[in-house]
Amino acid sequence: xxxxxxxxxxxxxxxxxxxxxxxxxxxxxxxxxxxxxxxxxxxxxxxxxxxxxxxxxxxxxxxxxxxxxxxxxxxxxxxxxxxxxxxxxxxxxxxxxxxxxxxxxxxxxxxxxxxxxxxxxxxxxxxxxxxxxxxxxxxxxxxxxxxxxxxxxxxxxxxxxxxxxxxxxxxxxxxxxxxxxxxxxxxxxxxxxxxxxxxxxxxxxxxxxxxxxxxxxxxxxxxxxxxxxxxxxxxxxxxxxxxxxxxxxxxxxxxxxxxxxxxxxxxxxxxxxxxxxxxxxxxxxxxxxxxxxxx
Amino acid sequence: xxxxxxxxxxxxxxxxxxxxxxxxxxxxxxxxxxxxxxxxxxxxxxxxxxxxxxxxxxxxxxxxxxxxxxxxxxxxxxxxxxxxxxxxxxxxxxxxxxxxxxxxxxxxxxxxxxxxxxxxxxxxxxxxxxxxxxxxxxxxxxxxxxxxxxxxxxxxxxxxxxxxxxxxxxxxxxxxxxxxxxxxxxxxxxxxxxxxxxxxxxxxxxxxxxxxxxxxxxxxxxxxxxxxxxxxxxxxxxxxxxxxxxxxxxxxxxxxxxxxxxxxxxxxxxxxxxxxxxxxxxxxxxxxxxxxxxxxxxxxxxxxxxxxxxxxxxxxxxxxxxxxxxxxxxxxxxxxxxxxxxxxxxxxxxxxxxxxxxxxxxxxxxxxxxxxxxxxxxxxxxxxxxxxxxxxxxxxxxxxxxxxxxxxxxxxxxxxxxxxxxxxxxxxxxxxxxxxxxxxxxxxxxxxxxxxxxxxxxxxxxxxxxxxxxxxxxxxxxxxxxxxxxxxxxxxxxxxxxxxxxxxxxxxxxxxxxxxxxxxxxxxxxxxxxxxxxxxxxxxxxxxxxxxxxxxxxxxxxxxxxxxxxxxxxxxxxxxxxxxxxxxxxxxxxxxxxxxxxxxxxxxxxxxxxxxxxxxx
Numbered sequence: 042x043x044x045x046x047x048x049x050x051x052x053x054x055x056x057x058x059x060x061x062x063x064x065x066x067x068x069x070x071x072x073x074x075x076x077x078x079x080x081x082x083x084x085x086x087x088x089x090x091x092x093x094x095x096x097x098x099x100x101x102x103x104x105x106x107x108x109x110x111x112x113x114x115x116x117x118x119x120x121x122x123x124x125x126x127x128x129x130x131x132x133x134x135x136x137x138x139x140x141x142x143x144x145x146x147x148x149x150x151x152x153x154x155x156x157x158x159x160x161x162x163x164x165x166x167x168x169x170x171x172x173x174x175x176x177x178x179x180x181x182x183x184x185x186x187x188x189x190x191x192x193x194x195x196x197x198x199x200x201x202x203x204x205x206x207x208x209x210x211x212x213x214x215x216x217x218x219x220x221x222x223x224x225x226x227x228x229x230x231x232x233x234x235x236x237x238x239x240x241x242x243x244x245x246x247x248x249x250x251x252x253x254x255x256x257x258x259x260x261x262x263x264x265x266x267x268x269x270x271x272x273x274x275x276x277x278x279x280x281x282x283x284x285x286x287x288x289x290x291x292x293x294x295x296x297x298x299x300x301x302x303x304x305x306x307x308x309x310x311x312x313x314x315x316x317x318x319x320x321x322x323x324x325x326x327x328x329x330x331x332x333x334x335x336x
Numbered sequence: 337x338x339x340x341x342x343x344x345x346x347x348x349x350x351x352x353x354x355x356x357x358x359x360x361x362x363x364x365x366x367x368x369x370x371x372x373x374x375x376x377x378x379x380x381x382x383x384x385x386x387x388x389x390x391x392x393x394x395x396x397x398x399x400x401x402x403x404x405x406x407x408x409x410x411x412x413x414x415x416x417x418x419x420x421x422x423x424x425x426x427x428x429x430x431x432x433x434x435x436x437x438x439x440x441x442x443x444x445x446x447x448x449x450x451x452x453x454x455x456x457x458x459x460x461x462x463x464x465x466x467x468x469x470x471x472x473x474x475x476x477x478x479x480x481x482x483x484x485x486x487x488x489x490x491x492x493x494x495x496x497x498x499x500x501x502x503x504x505x506x507x508x509x510x511x512x513x514x515x516x517x518x519x520x521x522x523x524x525x526x527x528x529x530x531x532x533x534x535x536x537x538x539x540x541x542x543x544x545x546x547x548x549x550x551x552x553x554x555x556x557x558x559x560x561x562x563x564x565x566x567x568x569x570x571x572x573x574x575x576x577x578x579x580x581x582x583x584x585x586x587x588x589x590x591x592x593x594x595x596x597x598x599x600x601x602x603x604x605x606x607x608x609x610x611x612x613x614x615x616x617x618x619x620x621x622x623x624x625x626x627x628x629x630x631x632x633x634x635x636x637x638x639x640x641x642x643x644x645x646x647x648x649x650x651x652x653x654x655x656x657x658x659x660x661x662x663x664x665x666x667x668x669x670x671x672x673x674x675x676x677x678x679x680x681x682x683x684x685x686x687x688x689x690x691x692x693x694x695x696x697x698x699x700x701x702x703x704x705x706x707x708x709x710x711x712x713x714x715x716x717x718x719x720x721x722x723x724x725x726x727x728x729x730x731x732x733x734x735x736x737x738x739x740x741x742x743x744x745x746x747x748x749x750x751x752x753x754x755x756x757x758x759x760x761x762x763x764x765x766x767x768x769x770x771x772x773x774x775x776x777x778x779x780x781x782x783x784x785x786x787x788x789x790x791x792x793x794x795x796x797x798x799x800x801x802x803x804x805x806x807x808x809x810x811x812x813x814x815x816x817x818x819x820x821x822x823x824x825x826x827x828x829x830x831x832x833x834x835x836x837x838x839x840x841x842x843x844x845x846x847x848x849x850x851x852x853x854x855x856x857x858x859x860x861x862x863x864x865x866x867x868x869x870x871x872x873x874x875x876x877x878x879x880x881x882x883x884x885x886x887x888x889x890x891x892x893x894x895x896x897x898x899x900x901x902x903x904x905x906x907x908x909x910x911x912x913x914x915x916x917x918x919x920x921x922x923x924x925x926x927x928x929x930x931x932x933x934x935x936x937x938x939x940x941x942x943x944x945x946x947x948x949x950x951x952x953x
Contacts, residue, residue, distance in 0.1 A: 100592055100651075193804060228807055231794055240757055240800075241801055242801065244803075244949040245949060288804075308604070
């Protein structure tokens with residue numbers, strides 16, 4: 042195995058290379074750290090500094106947009122922005138000079154977080170799975186990607202609150218037969234029955250959604266109906282009787298890999314990054330001697 | 337399954353039998369008429385002095401109970417101004433949605449509550465508020481990274497204290513619930529702000545009565561700032577207590593690209609599971625309120641000449657925010673269709689509502705008598721020259737908005753069901769009456785009929801519903817009727833906003849002018865010219881000499897493609913009327929340009945969409 046190959050397979054080496062590259066990149070983009078330059082008593086406010094400042098204020102990183110924003114500021118607004126920047130710089134420098142960063146746990150956590158980001162970046166950069174790898178990952182986790190079954194139907198509802206002479210269940214049966222005779226279609230359903238508290242039509246809905254609006258008894262009964270161009274039911278819900286025109290049923294299915302390739306890729310990446318992180322942290326900590334002074 | 341088998345062997349095709357059945361059934365098969373829906377007006381987003389930021393901005397005295405009483409039309413003594421306040425047009429329903437975080441702590445301090453004052457942090461808060469320049473108790477909130485934060489929450493926001501202040505909210509809601517006349521919904525605001533101030537807030541509403549609401553406490557951003565965790569809480573609480581919930585996002589316009597994102601909180605592409613969970617808990621979105629409109633930003637819809645309307649281009653803390661499709665409702669609805677194509681579920685199937693988010697305890701939306709977002713804004717001189725710097729200058733705020741629901745009854749049950757089925761619309765404060773039905777059988781003459789409601793329900797689905805199974809050679813058709821608010825401007829026009837996914841899978845939008853006042857003719861671009869403007873900027877008066885009192889139409893989608901999923905929502909515009917800034921300018925004797933805000937406004941209503949989903953071939 043060549044040195045380069047070995048290097049390529051070693052998370053820690055990866056990380057160090059990526060870290061160095063990143064540092065070089067920052068230096069190139071932002072110039073040297075200004076804190077210690079000049080006499081330390083000069084705050085230079087240039088365009089790149091302002092641009093970076095406003096982007097961090099907004100936590101949105103769109104240089105072109107903010108460049109325009111800065112250009113469109115009135116003289117007063119620009120002065121206000123500069124003042125804000127100067128305040129931040131001055132306070133930051135004073136704090137640094139006083140050594141306030143030393144031993145600050147929040148800063149320690151932030152630095153740790155940055156290291157983790159660097160590790161993750163290193164893992165992400167080298168992530169180039171083959172189609173075969175993705176496909177086998179997909180098949181190994183089919184349960185995660187399987188789409189729930191769905192159903193499409195419209196309904197005619199007889200409200201329990203309204204009492205019919207012949208009994209509500211009988212009335213619903215009669216109405217169902219009448220609608221069959223009249224060949225009442227999907228779009229004509231709203232003309233029959235009472236107003237249901239929720240929707241008229243349910244398009245590609247899962248059992249959970251239906252249960253949430255009709256109750257579980259209805260959802261269970263609906264689950265055994267087959268698609269048909271005839272009215273079925275009545276089915277009892279928490280609210281009354283429903284005649285149902287159920288036109289489509291999509292079984293639980295595994296989506297085409299091609300359709301969710303990106304999702305699979307992201308999931309695999311997440312696993313890879315997590316594993317990579319753990320290995321790299323182990324490698325790093327191994328370089329230290331731990332002197333244990335607690336029980 | 338007895339019924340089903342009987343059905344399968346059922347009789348078919350006999351005219352005599354059909355007649356007999358019709359006679360027996362009597363009213364049963366006749367069109368839906370018995371149960372009308374009624375229009376109810378409300379506010380689902382209002383803060384009392386129990387919200388820590390409301391208290392810090394001057395609302396020390398309007399309690400949840402006073403907020404409900406004011407909305408009911410009962411006079412209250414405005415503690416801030418020392419005058420009587422009474423609502424000219426009371427509301428039909430209200431949810432006081434105070435921030436869950438530090439809920440009611442200032443009030444406990446006022447009451448010298450021993451549960452709070454017996455803790456070191458309780459004492460510390462007492463000291464903080466005795467120094468008014470310190471920024472008050474809110475300053476104790478700090479951040480989760482602050483090591484003292486956990487100590488603060490453990491002591492000053494312990495379960496006992498949370499339950500105590502929650503109880504006050506419940507009591508106020510219970511006391512003011514008058515079934516049939518005034519509905520109170522028990523809820524709160526979950527105040528998630530990732531990235532140091534991107535707005536992911538949700539108002540959480542329940543269908544609970546007092547007894548049920550005592551079985552839980554408001555979920556706060558102390559528990560989590562991830563919406564997924566909020567939904568899990570709602571799921572578990574529903575299982576445990578039987579209480580149903582809705583979480584309603586607001587100010588997506590200030591979310592910095594997060595509210596309607598393409599990825600979840602961990603940065604992973606939205607899965608079907610995520611979409612199903614989201615759509616279960618979040619069937620609605622607040623599209624307009626004091627901090628601006630979230631319908632659309634002009635940069636995202638260059639051909640929409642009415643898009644530059646109460647737009648806020650700053651995040652909560654005042655930093656500028658670039659236009660993002662993840663921040664606005666129209667682009668979210670489009671994204672929803674794209675997701676539906678891709679993963680089979682639409683995560684952004686959103687009905688529309690409006691709220692004030694007022695922190696004064698007074699739900700105020702009238703331009704001519706706007707009381708502001710914050711209690712400090714109630715004073716005219718504060719609007720002109722704020723004594724302390726503010727991120728929400730009074731004149732930048734919108735006097736908005738209202739939620740309209742079509743419900744069978746004004747009760748918790750009736751209002752909650754209407755919200756859940758999205759039979760709702762939003763307005764910017766005006767009370768435009770708006771009916772929208774979608775179907776395939778509406779005829780042009782239906783628009784002139786007196787019983788449009790009956791025709792609508794008989795032949796279609798109301799706003800918030802969905803269509804599929806388009807009959808052969810038929811296109812979705814909307815039956816729309818709008819009537820002006822008797823106390824506001826006439827109507828300029830009705831527009832249908834259609835969004836769809838084209839054959840290449842790309843989202844598209846188009847705005848159709850479908851009804852308008854006067855004899856204006858659409859230009860070559862299909863757009864109806866502007867209605868005109870009667871506002872006198874010297875006196876802040878206008879006349880209803882232009883515009884229409886009522887507009888109705890039956891509109892058939894001229895560009896319908898059976899295989900392409902689509903949504904349709906309706907926007908109704910009023911003629912220009914004075915914005916609150918003009919009333920203030922006239923009162924102060926200054927030129928309105930000094931407010932840096934427009935003199936006039938075209939108030940509007942936005943309906944919940946009706947969706948069309950193609951049937952599988």
